[in-house]
Amino acid sequence: MYIPKSFEVQDREKLVNFIKENSFGIMFAQLNGQPFATHLPFLLDENSGDNGILSGHMAKANPHWKEIHNQRILVVFQGPHAYISPTWYGEPNTVPTWNYVAVHVYGKMVLIQDKDSLKEIIRDSVQFYEPSSSIVDRLDEEFFDNLLNAVVGFRIEIDQIEGKWKLSQNHSEERQRRVTQALKKQEDPNSKQIANLMERHLENA
Template sequence: MYIPQHYINENLKEVKEFIINNSFGILINYVGGKPWATHIPLELDKDRNGNDILVGHIAKANPQWKYFVEDTEVLCIFNGPHTYVSSSWYAEEEVPTWNYIAVHIHGKIKIQDEQALMASLHKLVDKYERQSEKPISLNNLSKNTLRQVKGVIGFEIHIKEIQAAYKLSQGREHDHPKIIKELEKRNTSGGHGIAEAMKKSKNKKK
């Protein structure tokens, strides 16, 4: 994706943390010559050699998986908070803009065998059940219920490139206090998320 130089985030640790916390992504490849996208959890993990990978699964009814030719490159998109920024919050006249955080990952896809699929499903469920009052485990589900796993295809994406855009009003640092204040006044999760990201970025520079 196009990222102006001053919006590029090359802090790999921070970007990985973002992916972990915003793992509901978009998987894109070509199906019958046309771009095809599926919205699914894409979990950051490591392969047996310690290399970073993304792990996910889709329904067999989704034709996308039939085009998962090994070593074919795919694109994964992860969206974070985003919000409109009014130029009325600036000290000087300027046009409005939009602040956002987004990460694109290019990688090569490989279909999992059944054992690897089940291992990744256990990790996925365990991750999101941690905060449940009565967490479930796949270990406790009946064979009849787990039969539904036969209806999905698991895959791994071996990461080749990570592109991270953090557009947080860089170059307008003198306006940040006002922008943050106005965003916090708005009752939107995107606005609050961007305000927190701007404060975090400011603290790192101190």
């Protein structure tokens, strides 16, 4: 990912928290020599492996898994994003842009097909998104077995994480505050979230 120095984030805790809060990502890998993408929820275990491990599962009917074992793949986690109007700067000769937050994770894919490991991945997924639920334990055993036969699990051994917080840091503080105030007046939630992130950045600058 192209990351100008002013937008780069290397704080591991910040990156880990972002992935957990925006865990529905897009996995990119080659299939039949062509780019292929799958939208999936991911679980991050930041304490396993050298750089952490992502895990999850996909439908066995999805052809993506058939060539993905041992591939180096990319997973993109997208946060809030918002259009930035040049009129908000209050100065001439300015152009529109887009502010956003994103994290890219790279690593080697390892497929998981044995039932015990698949059960663990599915249990962990439900526990993460619904901590008080016991839905997995209430499933009929035959039904659960049929479910496991229809999915493929995976673990991604992370070797690189990139973080980009594009929040107008390349502009003056005055401009950043004008943009923040304008974003707060927008109706969409993304604009308000970007405004909050910009305010936080200015407070910590």
